[in-house]
Amino acid sequence: MDSSDNASSPTAQPAAGGRVIFVPTPIGNRDDLTLRALEVLKNCDRIACEDTRHSAPLLQHHGIAFKPLVSLHEHNEIRRIPELIAAAQAGETIAVVTDAGMPGVSDPGYRFVHACIEGGVPFEVLPGPSAVLTALIGSGMPCHAFRFGGFLPVKSGRRRQALEEALASGETAIFFESPHRLTGTLELLASFSPDATVCVARELTKKFETYHRGTAAELSAHFANHPPKGEIVFLLHAPA
Structure with a gap:
């Protein structure tokens, strides 16, 4: 198997469609959200946010309502990431956002990427505001x-x-x-x-x-x- 492949052993494979998508969000102007990011946020099963109170107005601004939000920040990510990995392995598509910019850059995200690699969970990183x-x-x-x-x-x-x-x-x-x-x-x-x-x-x-x-x-x-x-x-x- 190619070492660059995100897959691991057959027992660790997620159900069809299960994946994690790291979505950059605007660093200030709410209209800087890309079309691809907007599509992911509209169609994912849940969104892991650094601060749900910060992300909710952005989602509302773009007409995304009633989307399940779960907090994922530096104080709870060690406990929360295994739950989200399990959800992706069960078939959910999970979007990950921080308060602004690219997840993982001086913000939560690095540990989650590492967990995806270790757990054989497919993931994508979208380009966007920085x-x-x-x-x-x-x-x-x-x-x-x-x-x-x-x-x-x-x-x-x-x-x-x-x-x-x-x-x-x-x-x-x-x-x-x-x-x-x-x-x-x-x-x-x-x-x-x-x-x-x-x-x-x-x-x-x-x-x-x-x-x-x-x-x-x-x-x-x-x-x-x-x-x-x-x-x-x-x-x-x-x-x-």
Whole structure:
């Protein structure tokens, strides 16, 4: 059997039609849901959501009502995933969504993919919205080689190490950052690399989307006087 095949032993095969589909959802604008994703969400048997309260308005916006929703987040996924795997093996089609963007990218999803592989459950990953790629292109920074580091560490020592490693890589580095920590991150970066090229992409695809571009020193001064709000993608590149 080809090692890339999702199937395992005959006893682990799901019933006809049983599968799991990982569905990216809009990172802001609800109309960014793809036609294929919309079709999956309309026709699946149930939807596993990072937060059912967050996903329900998106489904309602697209006219999807009375669809069974089940929560799947970092605090319950170890317990919930076996239940969902069993449902797929019994023939259900299960869609997996997070609050925004691609499941598994700094969100629940990785463990579920691994469980599908281990359990011989067919699965698909749909393409769709990504805050990482949207911010990368919008930043104007080099995009032929880049690295994504998830959320920056909370502790300042580890945060500085992550920033230094990103600059030393010579690639565009992309991080998620809390608006409450952004000012401190910029101040820290400006203290040892004031000329580093920085972009702060905020509230992507939403009404108040903004891109702030400049050196670490310039953006540190700006956000010190204009505290940021909303969801932020933080990008940096070593000075030319």
